[in-house]
Amino acid sequence: MRLKRNGSYTLNRKSKGKPNGKKPAPEEKKLYLEPEYTKSRITDFEFKELVMLPREIDLNEWLASNTTTFFHHINLQYSTISEFCTGESCQTMAVCNTQYYWYDERGKKIKCTAPQYVDFVMSSVQKLVTDEDVFPTKYGKEFPNSFESLVKKICKYLFHVLAHIYSSHFKETLALELHGHLNTLYTHFILFIREFNLVDPKETIIMDDLTELSRITIKILKLLVMEMKSWDPC
Numbered sequence: 747m748r749l750k751r752n753g754s755y756t757l758n759r760k761s762k763g764k765p766n767g768k769k770p771a772p773e774e775k776k777l778y779l780e781p782e783y784t785k786s787r788i789t790d791f792e793f794k795e796l797v798m799l800p801r802e803i804d805l806n807e808w809l810a811s812n813t814t815t816f817f818h819h820i821n822l823q824y825s826t827i828s829e830f831c832t833g834e835s836c837q838t839m840a841v842c843n844t845q846y847y848w849y850d851e852r853g854k855k856i857k858c859t860a861p862q863y864v865d866f867v868m869s870s871v872q873k874l875v876t877d878e879d880v881f882p883t884k885y886g887k888e889f890p891n892s893f894e895s896l897v898k899k900i901c902k903y904l905f906h907v908l909a910h911i912y913s914s915h916f917k918e919t920l921a922l923e924l925h926g927h928l929n930t931l932y933t934h935f936i937l938f939i940r941e942f943n944l945v946d947p948k949e950t951i952i953m954d955d956l957t958e959l960s961r962i963t964i965k966i967l968k969l970l971v972m973e974m975k976s977w978d979p980c
């Protein structure tokens with residue numbers, strides 16, 4: 747079965763040409779780990795079931811469809827704070843104390859600011875998901891042998907973007923009241939990459955404190971739902 751995917755997506759982010767001159771305030775405390783924020787979600791879907799490969803769907807089709815959707819959603823989530831992610835405020839692509847470098851097509855390491863890094867990620871992923879030879883949409887066209895390794899690469903970079911939003915732009919996300927969206931997206935994405943072993947756990951360890959809290963929150967929510975279902979007011 748061939749799943750329908752969005753064929754094109756236009757990056758629509760504000761220009762980051764004018765830095766606002768403000769220095770980033772180092773966040774001593776990880777605000778995103780505060781219980782009042784971690785429990786915020788836009789839905790209490792059973793994500794574990796949502797990410798599982800449905801019967802009769804080809805694995806590559808499933809990976810392609812989900813990866814494309816996560817790319818769109820993570821790009822959209824980043825676009826909500828992109829005006830605060832400037833060459834001034836985020837001089838390196840940092841997540842907590844880790845710094846990421848971009849590697850060009852020849853494998854050359856490039857030191858760049860966070861907005862440049864995100865631009866590299868988004869434009870290269872955009873190129874891949876709209877390439878008919880890599881993410882085929884036409885009936886009968888096969889996925890390339892390198893498909894799974896490309897999906898893994900895409901997911902690793904999308905994880906970096908999500909982690910950067912948490913570590914450097916959670917305050918702005920909170921001010922925009924979009925933390926529920928971010929938490930929902932993060933939980934869904936983490937369960938997806940774990941289900942199909944798409945990102946090395948060594949890579950995601952940096953956000954394990956949040957992942958663990960999300961897992962506990964899901965368990966608590968499930969218990970609450972079960973309690974509510976079993977509660978008989980009569």
Ligand SMILES: [Zn+2]
Pocket residue numbers: 830831832835836860861910914915
């Ligand atoms: Zn930033």
